[in-house]
Amino acid sequence: xxxxxxAVITDxxxxxxxxxxxxxxxxxAYRLLxxxxxxxxxxxxxxxxxxxxxxxxxxxxxxAHHTISFGAAWKETFRELTGTGRLMSDxxxxxxxxxxxxxxxxxPGRHLHYVLAPCPNTDIGPGTADWHSLAPRYRDxxxxxxEGRGLDGLAAAIEEECLVTPVDWTAQGHAAGTPFxxxxxxxxxxxxxxxxxxRGTVNAVLAGCGTTPGVGVPTVLISGKLAAARVTGGGPxxxxxxxRP
Numbered sequence: 001x002x003x004x005x006x007a008v009i010t011d012x013x014x015x016x017x018x019x020x021x022x023x024x025x026x027x028x029a030y031r032l033l034x035x036x037x038x039x040x041x042x043x044x045x046x047x048x049x050x051x052x053x054x055x056x057x058x059x060x061x062x063x064a065h066h067t068i069s070f071g072a073a074w075k076e077t078f079r080e081l082t083g084t085g086r087l088m089s090d091x092x093x094x095x096x097x098x099x100x101x102x103x104x105x106x107x108p109g110r111h112l113h114y115v116l117a118p119c120p121n122t123d124i125g126p127g128t129a130d131w132h133s134l135a136p137r138y139r140d141x142x143x144x145x146x147e148g149r150g151l152d153g154l155a156a157a158i159e160e161e162c163l164v165t166p167v168d169w170t171a172q173g174h175a176a177g178t179p180f181x182x183x184x185x186x187x188x189x190x191x192x193x194x195x196x197x198x199r200g201t202v203n204a205v206l207a208g209c210g211t212t213p214g215v216g217v218p219t220v221l222i223s224g225k226l227a228a229a230r231v232t233g234g235g236p237x238x239x240x241x242x243x244r245p
Contacts, residue, residue: 003202005033019203021227026182026194026210027175035200041187043194045121046180046215047081048166052115052139055160059097059111060151067095069149082183085124087138091145093117110159117142122166122177131167131177139163181210189214196226205230 005020022029026043030036071077071090080086094116099106106112117138119125126134143155166177175181182188193214196206207227209215 003200005201005204019205019231021205021207021231023206023208025174025208026206028173029206029210030198033198033201033204035198037194037199039194043175044183044185044188045123045176046178046183047118048121048125048169048176048178048180049164050117050119050135050138050142050166051164052117052142053162053164054113054115054154054158055106056111056113056154056157057109057159058153058157059099059113062150063095063097063100063113065097065100067097069093069095069146081118081120083124085120085126087119087125088117091117091142093142093146095146095151115142115146119166122170126166128167128170128177131165135163135165135167138165180215181208184214196223196230 005017008015008017008020022032024032069092071088071092073090074092077088077090077092080088096114096116097111098114099111122128140155147154169179170177172179182194186192188194190213193212194206194210196211198204198206205227207220207223209220209223211223212226213219213222
């Protein structure tokens with residue numbers, strides 16, 4: 001109502017509110033509010049990621065809970081991910097084995113692994129339509145690469161799997177098909193990152209990786225602390241009465 005959010009409508013009904021904290025990706029939050037900040041430059045988005053979740057009938061003892069497998073073409077990889085929009089020609093990959101720490105996450109004798117492969121976002125790389133056909137081929141390419149790096153028999157060991165690509169991130173409302181939101185370029189870092197207040201609203205606050213201070217679990221937690229400070233009196237959010245817990 002005007003510059004004030006008076007209620008949130010969900011599938012459970014209408015919830016009156018004094019203040020609202022929004023944590024979706026920035027374009028979703030701006031669309032819900034009907035406002036967006038004025039910026040001299042459009043937002044640039046971070047690279048995305050393909051993630052293969054695999055349940056296997058074996059594991060590889062050299063894998064820790066987290067293992068990073070580096071490619072050699074380091075500078076070229078960054079150019080591909082952020083500039084040319086190509087898939088990594090010499091991939092650097094994160095392999096995570098959660099059952100190394102908690103074997104109860106899988107049935108007896110089984111193991112969980114996931115492989116995270118950075119990829120270009122859909123603004124500069126393959127679009128969602130491309131990923132529908134590209135995904136199975138890229139999955140096979142990643143498994144072949146890892147088998148060549150010592151994880152012999154990985155493909156044959158997979159009993160259950162789930163492949164997540166930019167198609168899935170886009171379906172969840174993430175701009176440019178990336179879960180990592182706005183890139184940490186100079187013009188989008190520190191005081192230049194989108195604020196947690198939105199022009200045209202007086203009782204809406206943003207939290208999450210798109211706003212100040214940025215991407216990553218610790219920084220996102222700080223964004224929640226900043227949002228709480230806005231709501232409870234540490235910032236210029238104006239409420240008609242004391243916010244409800």
